[in-house]
Amino acid sequence: MANNKVSQDTGDLKLDRVSKHYGDFCAVDDLSLIVPDGSFFALLGPSGCGKTTTLRMIAGLEEPSAGTISIGDTDITTQKSYRRNVNTVFQNYALFPHLTIFENIAFGLRRRGVKDIKSEVESALNLVEMAHLAERKPNQLSGGQQQRIAVARAIVNRPEVLLLDEPLGALDLKLRRQMQIELKRIQTEVGITFIHVTHDQEEAMTMADTIAVMNQGKIEQMGSATDLYEAPKTAFVANFLGQCNLIKGKITSRAGDKATVTAKGLTFEVPLSRVATSNDSVFLGVRPEKLRLDDTGVNSIKNCVVTDRSFVGTSTQYLVRAPWDLELVVFEQNDEGLHDLRVGDTVSLEWDPEHTFALDGAGDINAGADLDDEE
Amino acid sequence: MAFLHAVSTGKSATKSVLKSRSLTPYLLLAPGLIWLVTFFIIPIFSLGSTSTMVRPEGAQIGVYVQELRFANYVDAFLANQDQYIRSFVYAGLATILALLIAYPLAYAIAFKSGKYRNILLVLVIAPFFTSFLLRTIAWTQILADSGPVVSAIKVLPFIDDLFRINNTSTAVVIGLAYNFLPFMTLPLYASLERIDPRTLEAAGDLYANGLTTFRKVTLPLSMPGLVAGTLLTFIPAAGDYVNAAILGNPGTKMIGNVIESRFFAVVDYPTAAALSFTLMATILILVTVYIRRSGTDELV
Numbered sequence: 167m168a169n170n171k172v173s174q175d176t177g178d179l180k181l182d183r184v185s186k187h188y189g190d191f192c193a194v195d196d197l198s199l200i201v202p203d204g205s206f207f208a209l210l211g212p213s214g215c216g217k218t219t220t221l222r223m224i225a226g227l228e229e230p231s232a233g234t235i236s237i238g239d240t241d242i243t244t245q246k247s248y249r250r251n252v253n254t255v256f257q258n259y260a261l262f263p264h265l266t267i268f269e270n271i272a273f274g275l276r277r278r279g280v281k282d283i284k285s286e287v288e289s290a291l292n293l294v295e296m297a298h299l300a301e302r303k304p305n306q307l308s309g310g311q312q313q314r315i316a317v318a319r320a321i322v323n324r325p326e327v328l329l330l331d332e333p334l335g336a337l338d339l340k341l342r343r344q345m346q347i348e349l350k351r352i353q354t355e356v357g358i359t360f361i362h363v364t365h366d367q368e369e370a371m372t373m374a375d376t377i378a379v380m381n382q383g384k385i386e387q388m389g390s391a392t393d394l395y396e397a398p399k400t401a402f403v404a405n406f407l408g409q410c411n412l413i414k415g416k417i418t419s420r421a422g423d424k425a426t427v428t429a430k431g432l433t434f435e436v437p438l439s440r441v442a443t444s445n446d447s448v449f450l451g452v453r454p455e456k457l458r459l460d461d462t463g464v465n466s467i468k469n470c471v472v473t474d475r476s477f478v479g480t481s482t483q484y485l486v487r488a489p490w491d492l493e494l495v496v497f498e499q500n501d502e503g504l505h506d507l508r509v510g511d512t513v514s515l516e517w518d519p520e521h522t523f524a525l526d527g528a529g530d531i532n533a534g535a536d537l538d539d540e541e
Numbered sequence: 542m543a544f545l546h547a548v549s550t551g552k553s554a555t556k557s558v559l560k561s562r563s564l565t566p567y568l569l570l571a572p573g574l575i576w577l578v579t580f581f582i583i584p585i586f587s588l589g590s591t592s593t594m595v596r597p598e599g600a601q602i603g604v605y606v607q608e609l610r611f612a613n614y615v616d617a618f619l620a621n622q623d624q625y626i627r628s629f630v631y632a633g634l635a636t637i638l639a640l641l642i643a644y645p646l647a648y649a650i651a652f653k654s655g656k657y658r659n660i661l662l663v664l665v666i667a668p669f670f671t672s673f674l675l676r677t678i679a680w681t682q683i684l685a686d687s688g689p690v691v692s693a694i695k696v697l698p699f700i701d702d703l704f705r706i707n708n709t710s711t712a713v714v715i716g717l718a719y720n721f722l723p724f725m726t727l728p729l730y731a732s733l734e735r736i737d738p739r740t741l742e743a744a745g746d747l748y749a750n751g752l753t754t755f756r757k758v759t760l761p762l763s764m765p766g767l768v769a770g771t772l773l774t775f776i777p778a779a780g781d782y783v784n785a786a787i788l789g790n791p792g793t794k795m796i797g798n799v800i801e802s803r804f805f806a807v808v809d810y811p812t813a814a815a816l817s818f819t820l821m822a823t824i825l826i827l828v829t830v831y832i833r834r835s836g837t838d839e840l841v
Contacts (some may be wrong), residue, residue, distance in 0.1 A: 227742055247745045260739035264761045273757075274747035323747070415576045 171425040172231035177238025177325050178203050179224065179359060184233030185383075186219050194384035197233070201327075201376075202363060206353050208362045208374035211477045212406070212534070216383040217363045221329050224361065225254045237326050248277075248436045254329040258336060263306035267291075267315055268300040274323040288324035293352060310341045315348070321356060330362045334369060346372050355451050367407045371395070379403050383535065395453070399442040402449050406534035411457070412449040414527060417441070426525060434465040437517040447527035454483070454495040454520040459505045463516030470494070472511045475508045482506075486513060558590035592814035603808045610811075615813040621799050622693040625816075627824075631785075632778035635717035639725040639774050640767070642718070648759075648792070652738070665726050673720060679785045680716050681707055684788070708790040716784035722795035732766025733759070766774075768835050778826055798822055 177511045179201040186194040194216040201207045208218040211213030215404065222228040224235060242250055253274070261270050280286060282334045290295040294314035304312055313333060320328055333349070334342045349372050353360045364370050370377045371391035378388040379402070387394060387403045398404035403411060415429030425441050426448050427434045434450055441448070452465075461468055467488050474485035484496040484507060498505060505512060593613055594605035615753045618625065632633055668676055684690055684706040706712050736759065744754040760767075782797030789795075796816060803813035 225746060227745070246746045246750070247742075248750050254740050254743070256736075256743055256746075258739065260737060260743040262740055262743070262762075263757060264758075273744070273749070277748035277753065298567075318746070 177326075179236075180236045182222070182234045183237070184220070184223060184230045186216070186223060186228060187231045188270070194230075194381050195225070196385070197385060199378065199385065199388075201359055203238075203326075204291065204357050204359055205352070206233055206360045206362065206373060206375045208377045209380055210364055210367060210370040210377050210406075211380035211428065215380040217365075217380050218331060220380070220531060221254075221331055221361065221363045222237065224327065225252055225329050226250045226379055227254075229375035235491045236400055247261055251323075252327045252329060253323050253325040253329060253402070255313075255316045255320050257332045259304075259316040261312055261315060261374040262351075263304055265303075265305070267302050267304065268305065270315060271319045271321065271322050278323070290318040293321070293355065294318045306322070306376075310345065313337065313345060317352065321352065321358065324356075325358060327359045327361060328362060332364055333362070334366075341449060343352035349373060371407070379406060381406075397440060397442075397523055398451070398525065400533070401404075401449055401451075401529050401531055402534035404449075404523075404525060404534070405532065409454050409495050410451055411454060412451050412525070412531050413492060415448055415450045415524075417446045417448055417524070418427070422444070423450060424519065432467060432524065436524050438518060440520075440525040441521065443524065445526050448524040449527050450464075451523045451525060452517050452521055455481070455497040455499075456517050457494065457496040457515050458517060459484075459496065459507065460516050461500060461514030461515050464519055465522060466513045466516035468511050468515055469493075470507050470515055472507050472513060475507065475509055485540050488515075488516060550612055551780045575766050588814045588817060591810050592818055594811045596811075599724060603810070612817045613811050614819060617812045618757045618819060620812075621816060623794065624794045624799050625796045627793070628779050628820075631714055631793075631795060632775050634714045635721065635723075636771050637780045638714065638718040639722050643722055643725035643729055643770065644767075647733055650730055651733035651736075662730070665723050665730075665828060668723065668803075673781060674787075677716055677720065677783055680712070680719065680788060684712050686716070688838060698714075707788065708793075710789065710793045712788035713785050713793050716788045717778045718774075720781075720784065721774040721778055724777075725770040728773065729763060729766040730770035732763045732769075764835060768832065771827060772831070776828070779824060780820060787833075828834075 179199075179368060181197055181199040184194060184197045185192065185198075186220075192505065197216075203462065211217045219228060223230050226242070226245060230243060234241055236242060236505060237251070242252075254433065260498055265273070267286055268291075271290055273281050275283045281504075285334060287300075288297065294317055295312050296311060297317065299311065299315075301306060303317070307315065314447060316333070317330075330349070334345050339343060346369060349360075349362075355531075362370070371394075375387065375390065377394055378530070379386045379392060379394060381402050381445055387399045394403055398407065398410075404410040407469065409537065411438050413433065414431050415427040417425050418428050418433075419426045420438060420441075423438050425436050425438050427436060429450065438442075460466075469489050470486045473487050473493065476483050481497045481499050482504070486494045486496055488494060497517065560758065579794075590607060591605070591612055593609045595610050595613075596605050600606075635754075644663070650658060654661050682688060686705050686707060689703065693702060694700055694798040695702070701815075706715075740758060740762070741754055742756045749757060780797050782795060782801045785793050785795040785798050786801075800813050800816050800820075803809045803816065
């Protein structure tokens with residue numbers, strides 16, 4: 167594709183203290199955010215967390231109640247959507263049903279009076295590998311094909327920022343996986359900033375360089391997929407991204423580079439760098455695959471009972487009850503070290519301090535759990 | 542053996558189900574077909590045969606014999622071409638007027654009405670709770686020489702003191718537009734309401750301003766409703782005689798008035814029948830050309 171950008175000043179997308187109120191309801195609450203130019207950024211959160219409202223404000227489909235939005239040095243807060251050099255891939259695609267695929271993709275180019283529409287559209291069609299469908303109407307295409315056309319229709323305009331609103335939500339699992347890889351490839355190829363809104367944590371982790379986890383109109387935590395998964399800062403993030411075991415405890419000492427936490431008479435160690443709070447009341451967290459069915463480690467719980475077991479191919483997932491009212495999830499890799507336990511067996515659990523994290527114990531221990539399948 | 546038996550009875554059972562199922566569509570069609578044959582097909586043949594009849598010399602009023610005189614059509618048309626052309630002009634003007642009123646109305650109900658949508662839709666069809674005749678007569682009051690509309694216009698400078706609307710062609714067109722307005726509004730509403738608002742947002746996102754979005758997306762997507770609405774207004778308006786009779790004057794007579802007086806006042810059945818057929822044929826041709834040109838069959 168030729169370089170026919172509407173304006174030349176590309177740059178980082180900045181949201182500065184942006185809020186959006188609908189009557190008494192606060193959809194987005196004093197949100198500040200910088201998306202670096204050319205990155206693949208995901209806004210992840212459960213339905214109603216304000217992620218789509220944020221996206222619509224960037225697109226110009228909603229006006230913020232407060233705050234400013236800018237790209238590079240240009241303030242676009244009150245700019246009409248048709249003047250912004252931002253394009254959107256809508257949920258359910260919103261293709262024009264009365265136009266052919268070719269005309270759908272050419273729509274934005276025609277509005278802007280671009281000269282060589284034919285070759286631009288063709289290269290966009292080639293990018294999404296749909297060149298053979300140019301003369302069809304949208305309703306003659308499958309969901310996955312429509313999805314690609316929606317991407318092509320937006321990307322052909324070479325926007326500074328491409329917004330994707332749950333673009334894969336309507337596709338089945340297999341197609342979704344394929345499109346995730348595809349979108350990632352397209353982003354790398356065109357180098358445009360992608361902002362991807364999704365409630366699917368796996369999708370966000372697979373595709374995005376940076377993920378912002380949103381909850382109730384605020385950003386809970388922002389970072390790479392690894393950061394968010396290995397070192398969550400709140401119970402919401404810990405529960406929302408993958409599964410997590412949280413144990414309520416109290417910090418009894420902070421010495422050197424480690425903290426000691428006691429819970430139900432047992433003591434656990436956690437590196438101070440992985441303690442996300444100054445509070446002494448904490449949730450001690452460890453991911454299921456980090457737990458081992460052994461009793462030799464520093465952090466261990468003895469006399470646990472297996473209450474459930476399910477074989478899922480690459481691993482066996484156990485539900486294990488601690489001597490007090492606490493159920494822990496354990497994933498054991500299916501290799502030679504397999505224990506092959508049965509329901510009712512007594513086991514011990516242990517894990518390394520460096521896989522432990524401590525979160526502020528003031529909130530809800532179940533925040534963010536089982537929210538991701540709502541939509 | 543028992544298994545085979547079961548299979549064969551199963552087969553015959555399916556067969557009888559299929560048989561009764563294949564009858565169902567015809568049974569469902571029967572009432573409508575009988576109705577159409579009795580009240581449309583037979584009358585239209587009867588009308589067709591009347592149109593070529595001739596009144597024998599010295600026969601009583603209303604007695605005609607079949608002579609296959611197709612020249613009846615030419616005579617009827619030549620004698621009434623003014624009213625004939627006027628009918629289509631009035632119907633066309635009324636259709637345009639109704640469209641100009643109904644499109645913004647339907648658009649507002651479809652996209653901007655929120656919780657008042659159902660109330661507004663009821664208001665659109667509310668006039669049907671009163672008789673067509675009464676509503677038309679009511680317009681003679683609204684447009685009366687001393688009525689609100691005429692008085693208000695007379696306030697303007699350069700308006701003649703003799704200015705009036707009642708009993709003019711303007712009144713007839715207003716009456717036609719008013720009476721068929723719901724037939725324009727409802728199909729338009731139905732097709733506008735089906736438009737996914739996100740396609741309009743997508744147009745804005747793709748650099749189309751409000752007007753361009755309307756021209757390139759909203760209007761093309763509402764074409765099925767627009768075509769249906771204009772047809773449902775134009776066809777009955779072209780054949781209407783009530784509005785011209787109540788709101789017009791002898792100089793605003795439409796073809797419907799001529800047919801009515803030929804049938805009931807003059808008792809000249811062949812001329813009335815010939816005019817009816819000509820009217821039907823003309824509408825049919827106009828509609829066919831219109832649908833072809835608007836290309837609605839290509840729309841979803």
